[in-house]
Amino acid sequence: MFIEVTLALFGGFLTTLQIFFLTLLFSIPLGLVICFGSMSRFKPLQWLVKVFVWIIRGTPLMLQLIVVYFGPGLLCASMERAGQAGNVIYYIADYLNSFSPFVATIIAFSINYACYFSEIYRGGIESIPRGQYEAGQVLGMTKTQIFFRVVLLQVIKRILPPMSNEIITLVKDTSLARIITCYEIIWAGQKFIKSEGIIWPLFYTGAFYLLFSGLLTILFAKMEKKLSYFKN
């Protein structure tokens, strides 16, 4: 029985890992785009981005999952009732409605985490002293060179602790995907309650989370150590 449960949980954990890595893959760069938007000197864009970040950070991720997964379908249905099934919005909504629970999960998670990351990036970028930019400027460097050659690594060093915090939170947040029937590890564990009448597999899932977040903790500690050769 133990082996059978372990294998089943591994199956679910695979999905958990997929959600985790794909979310990071998309949200880390998307966060940078959002960050630049929120720091834009073009005020309307800055406002728009800030309102968006406020909405995403101000509502539960679980709700966002539901909106992304069920929203398009509901919109389609109501547009059909209103006899507007022919327009562009309908087709977009119809397309979004065709996404599987897994894809919807990745979309909702990526957007949600990108917003949190963007604020971490912004804090990191703004904490770099002006003198670093000015030193680059008087040496004739371009803005791009200054950002990538001078500022970026210092920003990475500074944001590593808050990023590791967020990323470890993400490991556990993946369990929310269950709400839109994405088959991840909690679901895999919970299934045994109904089918076998046992609850320990659900508790057992905790070991997977612990092991994985433990690995991440070690990884981040290594990265921090690697960047400890300089101080800023």
Next chain:
Amino acid sequence: MSILNVYDLKKSFGKTEVLKGITFSVEQGEVISILGSSGSGKTTLLRCLNFLETPNEGRIEVNGREIFSADNKELPDRVLRENRLNFGLVFQQFNLFPQYTVLENLTLAAKLRVKEAAKKDKTLSKNQLFESIDKQALETLESVGLSEKKDFYPCQLSGGQQQRVAIARALMLSPQILCFDEPTSALDPELTGEVLAVIKELAQRKVTMIIVTHEMAFAREVSDKIIFMDEGVVAACGTPDEIFCNSSNERICKFISAMSNK
């Protein structure tokens, strides 16, 4: 012909007028010290020369060539970068790049310039140029007495050593005029000597310099000319003896005696 001419430079931040029309010139090989109390506009003047601030009015000429005019403020980024290279600037807080070694701090900007040039001109031999930059950097480091620290990171150096590296870094692009913004103000008193010694040696090598400082004795010893700034204007300008010994301006006398007694 003067190496630098500044005409009627004005700069305001919001409603505060910091520079109210500064005119002065610098000759090739001359050392100019700018003295004055805090808030008199010394630093703003240096920052304007280095294009870290854009003046509201006035003109700047280097070697007779106009590099800034208030009539044509919006310079393209490329021109701005070229103009900046006429000047070097040593900051009060050093502003070394912490993640690079001493040697890398010196070579970074020069190497990036070579890379840019190599993109346009494929015949350029990058490695050869990089080698010559490294060689130049080692020589420059030698001249500030820090060859043996070339592979150290800034955080491993004392403040005085960091500032000497910053001076070497500024020298790397062979600026026409080297500017210092209170180069010893962030240092412990026992560390100012080594930095001042480096500046003195540069003066002997006839490097044109503009130095904003509070070190009265040093300014008097090293300068060919002293500019005394007060509330955004040049209150007095002359040789050290003229300023220190026979100043008729009450404000200057007060300032000098106050600073000298520190």
